Amino acid sequence: MKFLKLRPNKKYKAISIVYFILRMLVIYVFFAQLHDRNYENVFLCVLTMILFLVPSFIERRIHIDIPDTLETIILLFIFSAEILGEINSYYLIFxxxxxxxxxxxxxxxxxxxxxxxxxxxxxxxxxxxxxxxxxxxxxxxxxxxxxxxxxxxxxxxxxxxxxxxxKDTYISSFQSVLLNQNGHNIPVKVNFDSVIINGEPWKGYIDxxxxxxxxxxxxxxxxxxxxxxxxxxxxxxxxxxxxxxxxxxxxxxxxx
Structure with missing residues (x-):
C-alpha cells in the first residue's frame, strides 16, 4: 500500500505547539471544574480532549493529510465552542x-x-x-x-x-394567523412592550x-x-x- 504512516517532522513541530497549548488549557479547566464539582463541565473537557485526537487519528489511520492551517482552525474551533463557549459562557458574554x-x-x-x-x-x-x-x-x-x-x-x-x-431571543412583536379572529389566513401583527409571566414582568415575548x-x-x-x-x-x-x-x-x- 503506497501510503506514509506519519507526517513530515516539520509539520509535527508546527502543529504540536498548538496541540500542547490547547491541551494544557483544557487540563487546567478540567481540574478547576473538578474542584468546583461541576461534573457536566468536566465531561465537556474530556469530550474536548477526545475531539482533539480526531484530526491526528484521521491522518494516521485513513492516511489523509490535513493541512496545518485547516487543522489549526479545527482545533481552535473545538476549543472556542466547548471551553470558551460552553464552560466560560462566551455564548452569553459575546x-x-x-x-x-x-x-x-x-x-x-x-x-x-x-x-x-x-x-x-x-x-x-x-x-x-x-x-x-x-x-x-x-x-x-x-x-x-x-x-x-x-x-x-x-x-x-x-x-x-x-x-x-x-438560545432564546426576546422579541417585541410577531405575526400570527392563529390570532385572526375572523378565521382568515391573514396574519395579525401583535406589538407589546412587556409581558407578564407568573406575575413577573418580562421585557418581551421569548422566541x-x-x-x-x-x-x-x-x-x-x-x-x-x-x-x-x-x-x-x-x-x-x-x-x-x-x-x-x-x-x-x-x-x-x-x-x-
Missing amino acids: PYWDTILHTINGFLASAIGLSLIDILNKNKRFSISLSPLFVALVAFCFSMTIGVVWEFFEFAMDTYFGMDMQ IGLIDTMMDLFVNFIGAVVFSTFGYFYIKGRGKSNFLKRFILKIYTENE
Missing part, C-alpha cells in the same frame, strides 16, 4: 460568538466536502469525473447538511434532556430557539457559499491557489 462559530463551521464543512469529492475525482479506482461546478455544489450541500443535522441535535437535546442549546436556529443556518449558508465559490475556481484552475491549498485535504503518497 452575543455573536455562536454566529461566528456557525459561519466558520459552514466554511470548514464546505472545505471538507469539496476535498472528499476532489479526492474521489483524482482517484483512478473510481470511474467518476465531476465538473468543478458540480464539485462546488456538492461541497455546499455537504456543509448545509452538517448544519441541519447539528440543529436537529440541538433541538433533541433541548427537548429530551432539558438543555438550552437553541424559543427559532430565531437562533434560522440565524445559525443562515450564517452556515454564508460560510458554505464563500468556500464553495472559491473551491469552484480552485478545482477549475487545478490547485493554482496557494491560499485554498491550506484547506484542501489530500491523500499521502510515497513521494510526499
Whole structure:
C-alpha cells in the first residue's frame, strides 16, 4: 500500500505547539471544574480532549493529510465552542460568538466536502469525473447538511434532556394567523412592550430557539457559499491557489 504512516517532522513541530497549548488549557479547566464539582463541565473537557485526537487519528489511520492551517482552525474551533463557549459562557458574554462559530463551521464543512469529492475525482479506482461546478455544489450541500443535522441535535437535546442549546431571543412583536379572529389566513401583527409571566414582568415575548436556529443556518449558508465559490475556481484552475491549498485535504503518497 503506497501510503506514509506519519507526517513530515516539520509539520509535527508546527502543529504540536498548538496541540500542547490547547491541551494544557483544557487540563487546567478540567481540574478547576473538578474542584468546583461541576461534573457536566468536566465531561465537556474530556469530550474536548477526545475531539482533539480526531484530526491526528484521521491522518494516521485513513492516511489523509490535513493541512496545518485547516487543522489549526479545527482545533481552535473545538476549543472556542466547548471551553470558551460552553464552560466560560462566551455564548452569553459575546452575543455573536455562536454566529461566528456557525459561519466558520459552514466554511470548514464546505472545505471538507469539496476535498472528499476532489479526492474521489483524482482517484483512478473510481470511474467518476465531476465538473468543478458540480464539485462546488456538492461541497455546499455537504456543509448545509452538517448544519441541519447539528440543529436537529440541538433541538433533541433541548427537548429530551432539558438543555438550552437553541438560545432564546426576546422579541417585541410577531405575526400570527392563529390570532385572526375572523378565521382568515391573514396574519395579525401583535406589538407589546412587556409581558407578564407568573406575575413577573418580562421585557418581551421569548422566541424559543427559532430565531437562533434560522440565524445559525443562515450564517452556515454564508460560510458554505464563500468556500464553495472559491473551491469552484480552485478545482477549475487545478490547485493554482496557494491560499485554498491550506484547506484542501489530500491523500499521502510515497513521494510526499
